[in-house]
Amino acid sequence: xxxxxxxxxxxxxxxxxxxxxxxxxxxxxxxxxxxxxxxxxxxxxxxxxxxxxxxxxxxxxxxxxxxxxxxxxxxxxxxxxxxxxxxxxxxxxxxxxxxxxxxxxxxxxxxxxxxxxxxxxxxxxxxxxxxxxxxxxxxxxxxxxxxxxxxxxxxxxxxxxxxxxxxxxxxxxxxxxxxxxxxxxxxxxxxxxxxxxxxxxxxxxxxxxxxxxxxxxxxxxxxxxxxxxxxxxxxxxxxxxxxxxxxxxxxxxxxxxxxxxxxxxxxxxxxxxxxxxxxxxxxxxxxxxxxxxxxxx
Amino acid sequence: xxxxxxxxxxxxxxxxxxxxxxxxxxxxxxxxxxxxxxxxxxxxxxxxxxxxxxxxxxxxxxxxxxxxxxxxxxxxxxxxxxxxxxxxxxxxxxxxxxxxxxxxxxxxxxxxxxxxxxxxxxxxxxxxxxxxxxxxxxxxxxxxxxxxxxxxxxxxxxxxxxxxxxxxxxxxxxxxxxxxxxxxxxxxxxxxxxxxxxxxxxxxxxxxxxxxxxxxxxxxxxxxxxxxxxxxxxxxxxxxxxxxxxxxxxxxxxxxxxx
Numbered sequence: 001x002x003x004x005x006x007x008x009x010x011x012x013x014x015x016x017x018x019x020x021x022x023x024x025x026x027x028x029x030x031x032x033x034x035x036x037x038x039x040x041x042x043x044x045x046x047x048x049x050x051x052x053x054x055x056x057x058x059x060x061x062x063x064x065x066x067x068x069x070x071x072x073x074x075x076x077x078x079x080x081x082x083x084x085x086x087x088x089x090x091x092x093x094x095x096x097x098x099x100x101x102x103x104x105x106x107x108x109x110x111x112x113x114x115x116x117x118x119x120x121x122x123x124x125x126x127x128x129x130x131x132x133x134x135x136x137x138x139x140x141x142x143x144x145x146x147x148x149x150x151x152x153x154x155x156x157x158x159x160x161x162x163x164x165x166x167x168x169x170x171x172x173x174x175x176x177x178x179x180x181x182x183x184x185x186x187x188x189x190x191x192x193x194x195x196x197x198x199x200x201x202x203x204x205x206x207x208x209x210x211x212x213x214x215x216x217x218x219x220x221x222x223x224x225x226x227x228x229x230x231x232x233x234x235x236x237x238x239x240x241x242x243x244x245x246x247x248x249x250x251x252x253x254x255x256x257x258x259x260x261x262x263x264x265x266x267x268x269x270x271x272x273x274x275x276x277x278x279x280x281x282x283x284x285x286x287x288x289x290x291x292x293x294x295x296x297x
Numbered sequence: 298x299x300x301x302x303x304x305x306x307x308x309x310x311x312x313x314x315x316x317x318x319x320x321x322x323x324x325x326x327x328x329x330x331x332x333x334x335x336x337x338x339x340x341x342x343x344x345x346x347x348x349x350x351x352x353x354x355x356x357x358x359x360x361x362x363x364x365x366x367x368x369x370x371x372x373x374x375x376x377x378x379x380x381x382x383x384x385x386x387x388x389x390x391x392x393x394x395x396x397x398x399x400x401x402x403x404x405x406x407x408x409x410x411x412x413x414x415x416x417x418x419x420x421x422x423x424x425x426x427x428x429x430x431x432x433x434x435x436x437x438x439x440x441x442x443x444x445x446x447x448x449x450x451x452x453x454x455x456x457x458x459x460x461x462x463x464x465x466x467x468x469x470x471x472x473x474x475x476x477x478x479x480x481x482x483x484x485x486x487x488x489x490x491x492x493x494x495x496x497x498x499x500x501x502x503x504x505x506x507x508x509x510x511x512x513x514x515x516x517x518x519x520x521x522x523x524x525x526x527x528x529x530x531x532x533x534x535x536x537x538x539x540x541x542x543x544x545x546x547x548x549x550x551x552x553x554x555x556x
Contacts, residue, residue, distance in 0.1 A: 055431055
């Protein structure tokens with residue numbers, strides 16, 4: 001498999017109600033890469049990420065996972081793909097008729113049915129802790145704020161410690177403190193070699209986490225390259241999107257500073273911060289999220 | 298104009314083929330539900346509880362009322378023409394063969410058909426169905442198959458209860474108003490009741506259950522983006538189910554009486 005992309009979109013076009021949302025998209029993601037897909041509102045970012053994750057079927061083109069078309073995966077291979085991928089929805093998309101615990105437990109129960117109740121419980125609580133949600137998991141999503149729902153949506157994507165993550169605007173609806181956790185989580189995932197495709201218009205997040213940038217303009221990939229190249233792109237429509245990106249040595253944005261920023265910086269420095277009970281946090285240490293003592297990798 | 302008609306016809310054929318494919322997939326996933334023993338099993342139990350158990354009161358009340366009315370009217374009116382024994386044939390035809398399956402179907406359409414279509418519509422708008430796909434759960438096997446089986450099983454069982462309340466329960470009601478001797482009533486009733494009557498009612502309930510569940514699921518899954526589509530899906534599920542159940546009833550009736 002040397003040289004094969006982890007995920008590849010070949011000639012993908014999506015038409016919805018007579019409107020072309022994506023047009024002849026060709027892009028690939030290498031293992032361990034963090035690709036930011038940027039674009040103005042309505043440029044097709046959400047559709048792109050759903051197509052890349054195999055949630056939406058395109059009218060034309062092919063999605064390849066480790067060189068094999070998603071269309072042609074055997075049921076067992078498809079289950080393996082789903083188990084090794086996590087998806088964060090823009091609006092969380094939690095199952096409203098289930099408790100938060102059940103929302104987080106379902107992927108574990110589906111993909112690892114042999115796990116005992118205690119193991120499922122441990123995996124669920126680890127994922128919730130990882131995103132900083134320390135409240136009651138027995139409540140329904142309707143009882144949460146949109147930001148809290150988003151955190152649980154993120155936790156659901158992480159509960160099986162996936163190899164690849166698809167995130168649709170991961171900081172949308174989050175308050176400043178919660179939003180500040182996201183880069184730390186992404187950093188941790190990156191450090192553990194996870195691959196990510198992130199649709200976001202937040203330049204600060206891209207500046208911090210992106211290995212490469214793709215710019216969508218009216219459903220077409222108008223630019224694609226390493227993060228460092230993004231500052232040199234001159235096309236006006238691309239600059240409209242990437243204009244706020246700064247070189248990596250530029251100072252950190254304000255929203256990463258303050259108390260939340262201190263937590264994030266401490267995590268980046270490898271310093272253990274006390275949690276609300278005054279105990280050291282170990283949820284971001286490389287122990288795996290899925291409840292196994294040493295992770296699955 | 299011809300172009301528009303042609304386009305509409307092609308669209309209708311497309312939708313029909315899509316619905317057929319959807320139906321086939323639901324049947325296939327339903328057959329695999331027990332084999333997989335996946336998380337959908339509790340959904341099946343909940344569906345039977347909602348569609349079958351919770352609708353029992355309404356179905357029983359209707360059966361009692363209709364059975365009692367036939368008893369009361371039949372025993373006095375038909376006796377005037379010396380055809381008192383026809384009351385039992387009418388009871389069987391109406392309760393077991395014709396009205397029972399249809400009325401229980403109407404109850405289930407009103408309760409579960411709308412509930413399933415609007416619930417799924419809401420889930421579609423909230424991207425909950427996509428979330429199932431994202432975690433590797435096939436919405437047809439987890440959402441549709443248990444509901445399909447739940448509605449079919451519930452409707453068949455409800456029809457059995459409708460028969461019990463219509464034929465036996467109504468006897469108790471009539472005793473209060475116009476007593477009939479117990480042995481006379483049941484001897485006459487069982488003299489005209491044939492296995493074919495019960496089979497006919499069973500077959501109709503089975504077919505109606507398939508129609509109601511598949512239509513509701515199809516309409517629910519058909520919701521795409523807006524919350525305003527949700528009530529429309531519910532309304533369409535009710536309308537289509539009513540029409541298809543009546544049509545199927547006529548077809549089965551014709552097969553039974555003309556075939």
